[in-house]
Amino acid sequence: MNGMIWVILFGALATYGTRIGGHLILSRFERIHPRVQAGLNAVPAAVLTTLVAPAMITAGPAEWAAIIFAAFIGLRAKLTGMFFASAVLLIVLRQIGFS
Amino acid sequence: MTAPPLSPAAGFVAGIVRSLPICAAIAPFGLLYGALAADTGLSVFEATFMSATIFGGASQMVGLQLFDGRVPGWLIVLSIFAVNFRHILYSAALGPKIMHWRPWQRLVGWFVLSDPQFAESMKMADKRPVAFSWYFGLGLTIYGLWVLESYLGARFGALIEDPEALGLDFMLPLYFFGMLYDFRSRKPFFPIVGASAAGSVLAMLTVGSPWHVSIGAICGIATAILIGAPEAPPPMPPEAKERTT
Structure with missing residues (x-):
């Protein structure tokens, strides 16, 4: 089990490296090209999509319904309300066996 | 950058307040991670230690999957790195927004740079300069609760009988979808x-x-x-x- 601690520690080092590394690399450049800036601005949307899209492919009707409901709620509510409302819908749909 | 910066104390409290819905949303994952870790054979200490040092839910889950088999350690580390590779992009995008911090503040700041931390900080940067006090209040609360939930999950996780019925497996995509939706403009x-x-x-x-x-x-x-x-x-x-x- 001692080996597991080492794997965790090196995993933590690698993770911290990703969190500080992007900045260390980019800060070497004096000014940032507009296209690079456009790319950086795209990072949140681009990454978040990759955490959602594949899960949507493997999901079923209950999950799709929850996502559509979330998008609808999100037109008015903020993230918290959106999340909890759609989470409740998902749980209800699963409980009644709609999936 | 229309609004003036907050005082450190007010910023810290504002960060904590902003973290609460995030904490509520990720609490199931912290507990789930802890429960899965215990199920995989990690001790309560190891499960909590992993959350306290790596602090990246998705990569911890992937790590757990690999701990189970006869996968060599370096490959597990590489997989954790691959899942967390997106942080390189976060770091590059956030860096210019926090150049007014002291060096030690930045070193601390990078450590807690999680998905919600990044999304919230970029939204904040649109409105006003990202204050360290606010960022730290946000990050420390998310971090502290994540470690606590991991511990509780590992300690008591066996009590959850049917995680699927509670939709736990889809909570993460649902939450990420909400964050993504906020960027639609x-x-x-x-x-x-x-x-x-x-x-x-x-x-x-x-x-x-x-x-x-x-x-x-x-x-x-x-x-x-x-x-x-x-x-x-x-x-x-x-x-x-x-x-x-």
Whole structure:
């Protein structure tokens, strides 16, 4: 089990490296090209999509319904309300066996 | 950058308050991670230690999957790195917004740079300078509760009888969708999402997890770079002001 601690520690080092590394690399450049800036601005949307899209492919009707409901709620509510409302819908749909 | 900066104490409290819905949303994952870790054979200490040092839910889950078999340690570390590779992009995007911090503040700040931390900070940067006190209040609360939930999950996780019925497996995508949705007014949102979605799904079906995250993200970012900024800037949208840095 001692080996597991080492794997965790090196995993933590690698993770911290990703969190500080992007900045260390980019800060070497004096000014940032507009296209690079456009790319950086795209990072949140681009990454978040990759955490959602594949899960949507493997999901079923209950999950799709929850996502559509979330998008609808999100037109008015903020993230918290959106999340909890759609989470409740998902749980209800699963409980009644709609999936 | 229309509003003046907050005082450190007010900023810290505002950060804590902002973290609460995030904490509520990720609490099930902390507990779930702890429960899965115990199920995989990690001790309560190891499960908690992993959360306290890595602090990246998705990568911890992937790590757990690999701990189970006879996968060599270096490959587990590499997989954790691959899942967390997106932080390189976060770090590069956030860096210019926190250059007014002291060096030690930045060293601390990088450590807690999680998905919600990044999304909230970028939203904050659109409105006013990202204060360390606010960032730290946000990050410390998320971190502290994440470690606590991991501990509780590992200690008591066996009590959850049917995680599927509670929808635990889909809470993470649902939450990420909400965060993504908040960015929809940032052009070119739909081309980026379309490219990332196509890229990540294709990568998932061919190369497999966890590389779909990096590959999909690169597709979306490349799309944004290709579209680029207009040659002669037309009337600037509010968020474009920050580009002068």
